[in-house]
Amino acid sequence: MADTEHEFVRSQMLPALAPPSSQVGAVRWMRENLFSGWANTALTLISAYVVIHFLWGMAPWWLHAVWNASSLPDCRKIIQTDFGPHAEGACFAVVHERWKQLLYGFYPDTEYWRPNLALILMLAAIAPILFSHLPRKLLAFSALYPFIGYWLIWGGTIWFPVSALLGFVIGGVVFKLLAEKSAVVAAGAGIVIAALWWMFGESWLEAALHAALPISLPSVESRDIGGFLLSIIIGVSGITLSLPLGVLLALGRQSNMFFIRSVSIGFIEFIRGVPLITLLFTASLLLNYFLPPGTNFDLILRVVIMVTLFAAAYMAEVIRGGLAALPRGQYEAADALGLDYWKAQRLIIMPQALKISIPGIVNTFIGLFKDTTLVVFIGLLDPIGFINAIRATSEWNGIYWELYIFVGALFFVFCYGMSQYSMYLERKLRTDHR
Amino acid sequence: MKTTVFLGIAASACLMAGAASAGTLDDVKQAGELKCGVTTGLAGFAAPDSNGVWQGFDVDYCRAVAAAVLGDPTKVKFVPTTGQTRFTALASGEVDMLARNTTWTFSRDVDLKFTFVGINYYDGQGFMVPKKLGVSSAKELDGATVCIQTGTTTELNLADYFKANNMKYEPVPIETNAEAQQQFLAGACDVYTTDRSGLAATRATFAKPDDYVVLPEVISKEPLGPLVRQGDDQWADVVRWVSNALVEGEDLGITSANIEELSKGTNNPEINRILGTDPGFGKMLGLDEQWAKRAIAANGNYGEIFAANLGESTPIGLSRGLNALWTQGGLQYSPPFR
Known part of the structure; x- marks a missing residue:
């Protein structure tokens, strides 16, 4: 048996060489996606020129932005003293001064917490509708939310939304009672009775409850x-x-x-x-x-x-x-x-x-x-x-x-x-x- | 065409609505609040400030009426109206009066069944050009490109004027004043045309206002004034004579500064009659005797209201021009308080 047939046997694998620099990372990505042919290269260069030109034109306007000024001429004066007589810039001071109107309109300042709270509660109310892994019991809150939101935003007595809600409850009870016989008849009867409640019973109950226990927010038109x-x-x-x-x-x-x-x-x-x-x-x-x-x-x-x-x-x-x-x-x-x-x-x-x-x-x-x-x-x-x-x-x-x-x-x-x-x-x- | 039919329906419906309700004066007194239709925003005429309080020339007219009728210039509910909604808002009773730089025209007065109670601002259409165009008269504008708001009377006036002077122009149709400013500044058109008060207000907003001139020609009559529903003469009288009191106040030298002093009694019988020192006029109007005093005290007389909102000390910087008193070569003239 010849035991020296092979001079050298590699017992270990060599570590892999790093791929050539043209085949990795950003360079490869660019070669494959941006410069994969003369047509694509030309398009890339043209697009890059357009994008850079556009950004170059916009950049001073954004960089010179003024956030604190009382009026547009004031704003222009600040930009000119800071960045030279021909500088142009954005005047976001207007947003700073008027954001309240852009967000809330003429809603009274002291009551801003109401729409804010209404928005937060709204997110809480739609969460169980949007994400099915949340507990299903939260849907009860979602159903109540329209009345809560109305009361928070418009204000007035709390008994108005409560007695309006009662209309739905009455209609629902009627539907439940009759549903055994015929779903269509039950739905019709429920709607009619709820409507009758809103037309005749609701304002009476609202007045009575308000007289007994006046809970109300200042109303907003x-x-x-x-x-x-x-x-x-x-x-x-x-x-x-x-x-x-x-x-x-x-x-x-x-x-x-x-x-x-x-x-x-x-x-x-x-x-x-x-x-x-x-x-x-x-x-x-x-x-x-x-x-x-x-x-x-x-x-x-x-x-x-x-x-x-x-x-x-x-x-x-x-x-x-x-x-x-x-x-x-x-x-x-x-x-x-x-x-x-x-x-x-x-x-x-x-x-x-x-x-x-x-x-x-x-x-x-x-x-x-x-x-x-x-x-x-x-x-x-x-x-x-x-x-x-x-x-x-x-x-x-x-x-x-x-x-x-x-x-x-x-x-x-x-x-x-x-x-x-x-x-x-x-x-x-x-x-x-x- | 469509608009005309629509407004016709609106107008006829207004008659029914008008017949059904009691006098507007009583309604306003009962509500304790004057519902006044204003623009949704026009420089110098009506706009909310940063605290949400409405300011402007038209707004001050609403306040004067509220002061006269209700005794408090703050008891006004301002209802912002657009060019399309203003007439139906008035006709349907959503507002008690309109002070919304509305041009007094035949068809609005007669066909739409409104009563214009007077003219508080004489406006007219003009032209603005960049100075570097080297134009000093509208007669030299042959072949110009003109930025023009579509669907307005200014569009028709422009066509008439160029036709009458045998000139050609190329219209650049735009929708809003904001768009017009941008287009004009960007050089999309040589000329911008609208009411001269609007041109002055627009020019004041430019970064370099001195590079632009408003040409001297006025090519249309735009008499602006407050209006009320036709058929309620008592209410029309109230608004009309509040307007007149503001003009007469300036004429007689009654200002917000000296009104207290003058109301103690003067040797000018007309001042005494207006300010209620000689009683009688308030009762005839269905108001108390201090009505005109409160109306003038609210924002001052006509001259003060003009100076505060449109005059040369404001950014808009309009001179009185046609709106000066008749004694100073203008057209503002009040019938006598007698």
Whole structure:
């Protein structure tokens, strides 16, 4: 046996060499993504030039920003003394001085804690709706929130929202009592009795309770509510009310019952055929003539109703898209299990249809939230309305970008938040049919 | 066209609404608050300050009326209205009076069923150009590009003026005054045209106002004034004579500084009649005898209101011009208090 066949046997592996510098890290990434050919290289260079040029032009404006000044000429003077006679700069002092109006409108200074608290409670109220791993008992608070929020923002006696809430309780009890016999009759009776309560019983109870135990906050008029507070009130109420209404309309449109189907189709097509601004003008102007003189039908409430109806029509079509995407087998499976219509919808159809419609639903929500700025045309002072008003004062006349950038940034935060939530929801609910 | 039909409906509905309610004066007294329609924001005329308190020329008129009727110039609820909502807000009773730099025209007075109670500001359309354009008269503007707000009377006036002078222009349509300022400064148009008060206010906001001039030509009449619903003559009289009292106050030298002194009695019988030292006029109007005294004391007389909001010491810096008293070559003139 020859035992020296091999002069040398490596008993250990050599450590791997570092890859060449052109194949790692940023250099490789740039070669692959930015300079992978002459066309891409040219495009990269052009884009880089445009971006740098743009930033170069903007940078002084941002860097020279002034945060403390009493007026625009004052601002310009500060910039010129600090950065030379031809310097230009942003004057964010206007935001510093007027942020309260941009956020709260004419809401009284001493009561700012109320909208703040309402906002925090609102987050607490929507959390259990948005995130399913939170305890389900929190939903009770969500249901109570509209009344708490109303009382906090508008103030007045606490017994008004309490007795209004009682209407829902009475309607619910009636529904429960009759539900055994027929769900439709029970729902109808519940609604009628609740409506009767609101028309006749409510104000009496409110007065009686208020006399017995006067708990109240100083009331704030709708005219004093403005700025982002107004946008959020209109946006959030529109969003939360339009989804259930949209579901009902979408189901109504697919219903076999002629009357319900034609009413739903008529409503959806009418609303979709009319611009939102027309509905807002109707709310603010025409209703004044149709209502009996002396009726005080709150303007914000009118706007919320119109915005909700508008969004609900779009929502109905989005959800109909989800319903149409479901295979027939799902409906038949529900029937085969012996589920009635409402159970089938609740347990089988809607969870799937809504999941499919998430991007469309969130799209409608974001659109609705941004559409709230249209109320500026009927004289309500939302953030855009306040920009006009602030620009009309002698101190700030002539300012432009700073205010729009501020308001734009706030809207972006909200809309981006909604969009991120929808992404999260899609990921969570993905059951992968791929 | 659409607007006309719409406003027509609004106007006819207003008649019904007007018939249904009692006198506005009684309504205001009962509510303890004057609902006054103002703009959502126009430099010098109406805008909220940083404390949320409305300030401006039109605002001071609302305050004067509130002082006369309710005895307190702060008892005004300002309702911001836009160009589209202002007339329906008045017609439907959402506001008691409009002080919203509204031009008195035939159709608004007659067709829309409003009563203009007077003219508190004589405005007119003018032109602003950069100085480096080297233009000193509007007659030299042939071929210019003009920034013009769409859907306003200024657009029509502009077309008429250029046609009458056999000149051509290229319109740059814009939506708002804010947009106009940006476009004009960026050089998108050679000329910016709107009411001269607006031009002065806009020019005052520029970083270098001296680089721009307002041309001397005035190409339209824009008489602005407060208005009320037609058919309530008592209320119209109240607002009209409050306006007149402010002008007459300036004419007679009654200022917010000397009003207390003068109200003790003077040897000028007209001052005594206005200030209620010689009683009688307040009762005729359905108010108490101190009404005009309070109206003038609220913000001063017409001259003081003008100086505080629009005059040469403010950033807007308007001279009195047509708005000087008749004794000083202007048009401001009050019928006698007799």
